[in-house]
Amino acid sequence: MTTPLTGIGVSPGTATGPVARMAPPPELPPQTAVVEDTAHELETATAALEAVGSDLDARAAAAGGEAADVLFAQAMMARDPGLAEKITVRVGKGETAPHAVSGAFEEYRTMLANAGAYMAERVADLDDIRTRAVATLLGVPMPGVPSPGHPFVLVAPDLAPADTATIDATQVLAIVTEHGGPTSHTAILAKSLGLPAVVACADAGTLADGDRVLVDGASGTVEIDPLDEVVAEAARRDEERRAALAASTGPGRTADGRGVQLLLNIGGEGDLDRAVAADAEGVGLFRTEFLFLDRTTAPTVVEQEAVYARVFAAFRARKVVVRTLDAGADKPLGFVTQPDEPNPALGIRGLRTSRRFPQLLEQQLTAIAQAAAASETDVWVMAPMVSTPGEAAAFAQMARTAGLRTAGVMVEVPAAALRARAVIAGCDFLSLGTNDLAQYTFAADRMEGELANLLDPWQPALLDLVGMTAEAGASAGKPVGVCGEAASDALLALVLVGLGVTSLSMAPVSVPDVRASLARHTYDECRQLAALASGAADGTSARQAVQEAVRGAGG
């Protein structure tokens, strides 16, 4: 029996099945000789593009609504006369069909990419057609999520948002990626779909199509060609886990009864059904960007109020924490984004946009307050990207003037954590956005897969900032919650509680695991686990130390 492959388990559960690898984008071999029969070469290029266009037309017809619009526009791109002209010119100069097609697309890509952040999706659409056309010409498999026609374990270097949109949850048994980390797109998607997933599994590259594997998303292992007894045992453990989760209900609390509010992260009305059905104590993060995206002007107070009212009504008699607009920079909005920022993540985003557009924030707070007044929900409000005590106090003041009783701020900028005592003095609560806090603390781009280890929420330096912030809350007698991906990690939740965090907000699918985990440990045990993690050298050893301690105690 071979040693299992190891990585980071990011979504619990086990599954056994055959591997199907995601095909990589086609590599263009260098061109060695000039093409002689240019007429034939041009015909080949044109035929490939027509094939891609027809395929997209067929998929547009099969899809519906907005997806069909995008696919249809893509089909038109494949047949664009301007593109055909550029290809003709290149083939005329002797380029092979794959090179001419790739080069012509590159010219348009540059044009679109220079047109600004708004065009980013169009560039992705263009890249998609280009890789399809080149793959057709090179005679290699279409890149993207495979469809082998039977349930499979998806193995890939990493998954991009565009890939995840095409995943068929009824066919994919589990996900294994070579790169990525606990906060990467793969982790978030796998958790929301309830699929076992292991990321940062460096040796996954050695797996071949058809290999039978057992994926354990909790321990982060991938066993190749497991024995039948091992598979049966894994299935049994899974069944036990599911039963334990189903039996775990009610408010979050430790084994000795210390309450830890379990809340939900939602991003729009589409999340409502699943959120309302979840056994949780309210919403800890209501993202409001969806109201402002894809628009050229801001929504009116009346428009906003109607949407907030619907969300509040769904959580009557529970708590909803609304995050004010977190846009600008890497979340561009036409009427708010500053063009050409050198470092968008460090730019005018979140609360900072209210320096230039104060009325936007005023209107949003008014709308929230009006909707709150007409509801029976305990509505709180918080601002993103707060960096100083002054900003926190000013925001809280603004919120109260608008008629809101409870106002707090997100702690994602390290300066706010370092000065947490002064920050919380001017407002009512704090909420740690661990994803961005890790980004800024480690100076590591959230999107940079290579730096995933720095963005690991188990990193002791990050835990120090969490602890500092939680302590400030305890001293002031005010709540401090976590709403980043860290909160959804059932093991890390114990550490966070041990550090003094009073609430955890996560995707609905993660709540049962976290609740069950908390119920198995006393508050004192959580404090011990927190000390273990904080004393470790890095994220990996912190996680390992806590995992061993919990297993040792039979937890």
Place this chain on the structure above:
Amino acid sequence: MPTRRVTVGSKVGLHARPASLFVQAAGRQPIDVTIGKDGGEPVSAKSILSVISLDARGGDVVVLTAEGDGAEKALDELAAVVSTNYDNE
């Protein structure tokens, strides 16, 4: 040379569905039509990639130009597509 100045009617601008409809309509015309932003370089209305890279937003003014037999009719038709608000369709 016959021209039309038209305000883009859809909030999403000349992208996605409005752009597809515009380029399809342009493809049906017997002559070539160009489109450009006010004061900007005109591009072929039959090229969806060129139309999209204009990045014409809702409320922007674009200039349509055509020449030859049927130019006025072609411009009328295309101007109607540009100015229509497709947001609720």
